[in-house]
Amino acid sequence: MSVKKITADELRSMRWFGPDDLRSFGHRSRVKQMGLHLDEFKGRPVIGIINPWNEMNTCHTHFPQRVQDIKRGILEAGGFPVELPALSLGEQLMKPTTMMYRNFLAMETEELLRSYPIDGAVLMGGCDKTTPGVLMGAISMNLPSIYVPGGAMLRGNWRGETLGSGTDVWKYWAERRAGNLDEDSWNEIEDGIARSPGTCMTMGTAATMMSLAEALGMSLPGASSIPAVDASHQRMCTLSGRRIVEMVWEQFLPSEILTMQAYENAIMVDMAIGGSTNAIIHLTALAGRSEIPLNLESFDRVSAGIPLLLNLRPSGKYLMEDFYYAGGLRALLKQLEGSLHLEAVTVNGKSLGENIRNAEIYEKDVIRNLDNPVQRSGGTAILRGSLAPDGAVIKPTAAEQRLWKHKGPAVVFKNYQDLKNRIDSDDLEVDANSVLILQNAGPVGAPGMPEWGQLPIPKKLLEQGIRDMVRISDARMSGTSYGACILHVSPESALGSPLALVEDGDLIELDVEARKLDLLVESDELEERKNRWQAPESRYRRGFARLYQEHVSQANLGCDFDFLLGTPGETREPDIF
Numbered sequence: 247m248s249v250k251k252i253t254a255d256e257l258r259s260m261r262w263f264g265p266d267d268l269r270s271f272g273h274r275s276r277v278k279q280m281g282l283h284l285d286e287f288k289g290r291p292v293i294g295i296i297n298p299w300n301e302m303n304t305c306h307t308h309f310p311q312r313v314q315d316i317k318r319g320i321l322e323a324g325g326f327p328v329e330l331p332a333l334s335l336g337e338q339l340m341k342p343t344t345m346m347y348r349n350f351l352a353m354e355t356e357e358l359l360r361s362y363p364i365d366g367a368v369l370m371g372g373c374d375k376t377t378p379g380v381l382m383g384a385i386s387m388n389l390p391s392i393y394v395p396g397g398a399m400l401r402g403n404w405r406g407e408t409l410g411s412g413t414d415v416w417k418y419w420a421e422r423r424a425g426n427l428d429e430d431s432w433n434e435i436e437d438g439i440a441r442s443p444g445t446c447m448t449m450g451t452a453a454t455m456m457s458l459a460e461a462l463g464m465s466l467p468g469a470s471s472i473p474a475v476d477a478s479h480q481r482m483c484t485l486s487g488r489r490i491v492e493m494v495w496e497q498f499l500p501s502e503i504l505t506m507q508a509y510e511n512a513i514m515v516d517m518a519i520g521g522s523t524n525a526i527i528h529l530t531a532l533a534g535r536s537e538i539p540l541n542l543e544s545f546d547r548v549s550a551g552i553p554l555l556l557n558l559r560p561s562g563k564y565l566m567e568d569f570y571y572a573g574g575l576r577a578l579l580k581q582l583e584g585s586l587h588l589e590a591v592t593v594n595g596k597s598l599g600e601n602i603r604n605a606e607i608y609e610k611d612v613i614r615n616l617d618n619p620v621q622r623s624g625g626t627a628i629l630r631g632s633l634a635p636d637g638a639v640i641k642p643t644a645a646e647q648r649l650w651k652h653k654g655p656a657v658v659f660k661n662y663q664d665l666k667n668r669i670d671s672d673d674l675e676v677d678a679n680s681v682l683i684l685q686n687a688g689p690v691g692a693p694g695m696p697e698w699g700q701l702p703i704p705k706k707l708l709e710q711g712i713r714d715m716v717r718i719s720d721a722r723m724s725g726t727s728y729g730a731c732i733l734h735v736s737p738e739s740a741l742g743s744p745l746a747l748v749e750d751g752d753l754i755e756l757d758v759e760a761r762k763l764d765l766l767v768e769s770d771e772l773e774e775r776k777n778r779w780q781a782p783e784s785r786y787r788r789g790f791a792r793l794y795q796e797h798v799s800q801a802n803l804g805c806d807f808d809f810l811l812g813t814p815g816e817t818r819e820p821d822i823f
Contacts, residue, residue: 250497254289257494258389262363263288273363291325291494293487294364296332296355296384298376303336305373305452306396308443308474315480316368316394319487325366325494327487330358337374337452345722346694346794348375348382348531349807355383361820364389366494368486369464372396372445372474374725377455378528381464382806385500385535388815390493392593393464394486395456397474398566399444404431409439411446412726413560416700423670424708444474447566448559450725454521455528457575461515462532463503463592467601471574473567489594498595501814504536507587510548511598514585517549517624518578520561522725523639523733526626531804534811542628542637542802546761549626553619554643555581557612560728561643562620564612572609580605581615629732631764633718633744633754636736637802642758644728646714650758652730653766654679654716655751661686661782662698670705678707681716681754685746686782688720688738689798689805693784693791699723699733716756718763720745720801732756732763734801740782741800747775 255264262273277287295316299309313329320327333351335344359367369384369391371377377393384391402409418435421427445452453470460470466486472479509529516525526545533540555578557563569575579586579602588599607613614620621643629638642650657680659665665684668674676682682701689695699721703712716730720738723731739746744765748754753766765772786792797807 251495252497257289257291258365259292259363260289287326291365291491292363293320293325293327293366293368293490293494294330294359294362295327295368295370296330296358296380297370298332298334298351298380299370300334300336302339303334303373304338304440305336305443305445306334309370309396312370312394312480312483315483316487319484320491322484323488323491325491330362332358332380335373335375335379342692343694343696344375345696345805346791348379349794349798349810350790351376351379352382352386352810355380356386359384359387359389366390366490368490369393370396372452372456374451374455374524377452377459378531381459381532382535385504385532385814386810386812388499388501390490390496390498391464391500392466392486392490392493393459394483395459395465395470397444397472397476397479398447398453399440399474400442401447401565401567402439402441404435404438408565409435410448410559410565410726411439412450412724413448413728414439416727420703420708420713423705442475446726448726449520449522449556449561449566451522451524452725453566454516454519454525454725457519458512458516458521458525458529460575461512461579462508463590463598464500466594467592468574468576471566471570473570476570493593496595498593501536503591503593504532504538505590506538507590509533509538509540511586511590513545513548514552514582515575515579517552517626518554518582519556520554520558520620520625520641520643523626523641524722524725526639527722527734527801527805530802531806534804534806535814537813545626546628549624552582552585552624553616554621554623554625555614555616555619557614557620560726561625561641568609568612572612573605573607576602576605577607578613581613627758627761629758629761629763631762633748633763633765634735635744636800638732638735638763640730640732640758645730649714649716649730649756651756652681652716653753653755654681656681656683656748656754658683658685658748658750665701669702672706674704675750676704676707678710678712678715681718683745683748684717684719684721685739685748688740689800690795691720691738691740691782693786693795693798695720695722695801695805697722697724699731700727700729701731716754718745718754736800736802738800742776742779742781744772746779747772749775
């Protein structure tokens, strides 16, 4: 890490507050307008707290209090805290998908930090796309930054059964559709599954990205596993506030932390925790902002030999609260120390190896060791073949193993509305061997690549006892989901890819262990279909959706905007003071 110590005169905020000129007079007088003394902000590190909170983001309801905890730490360390509200990506209520707005939050984070007199940042996050969004913006701005994970909610409960977000929703909804669950039971599950502030307590995208932020070195050791309502979470927030002030004086930048070694550590952890398939898109996007050459092959290469060690839903039994009591991420990292880059530096100024030196497992069925893994293979696999020339993703640990090697005829849905209209039709020609295909659900086609990838099992198959089948799309799925769902097919169908050319009855062949996904149709026939294919017409003529469709990259490249890539910190600072 950097060993340079800057002086008060070298603070970035002093460009606004330091000079003896008319503009700085205006800056100082207007801050005083808020009732502040000059010595409260001039010559102190000004810390921007990026707070993606609003009253529609159900996971972040505790953030107003956590801001106060962070401010306390900043003030204790001699800094000046300022809260900077940012776009709140609430997964449950925001439409059409928070994925479409991840890049918006990244842009807003970067520009908030650039345009105001900010010396360092505390990045608050939790709900799914919030974590990569704030990290992407901070990487591009490259000011001293620390990430504060929002924490998971408490376990759900129904009639003595432990409920997990998303995972148990899909399970019991399938039973409801099959006629095995009455309305009263369904309503009781609705009342009991989300019991406190915080993110999903399964290993969904939220828990995955909080864990990977810690594995990357961007949060304090142990921070990612603390439940949202635990008092330890408040203390972690205060310690993060203290630490960011020190990082400003040290000029300790994200670019010093987020090296290739850090990203490889995150990939290994992703496999060991059974992380969300969404993590592949987000890590690729983060690496793109860091100018780290990460591609889909990197995930298979780096994760080779890394088993699934965390027994957590949807790939296992337990929930995030159990993970915390079992020792948290530090204990899991300890099991991987023979593979990790232990020299990688973290926000507390210590190496990853130093941070996990004394970590222990307290519940050995929750966090397994290498001799007793949950599964020998890691959480996700990258597929390629004639149906996915640029790659696709599957989470085999959450699928029935009988489907890892499968050949079956396609049942094609042209878009999500077509799926909704026909999936439960008695006339649908489908059986347990069929392969369900959803087209036009990718970054451009949807747009925004919604979480439509866990295609529902047709009702008539549910009634026959079928609970899993091969499903393929260019969409994503919730990290809390499960099943033999092949996602992120690239290129997407809206661009005229092989996925766009699939027709009912075409044979699809999947081989997870061989990492293959093929469309078994002759090349001449595909060429003829390609000549007949017409691109779907966009519904968007203006606004952010149009900008998104015109500039978003494909899933294998991270779905970032083409104009946001570049060297961290290279964009010009404000020069009109």
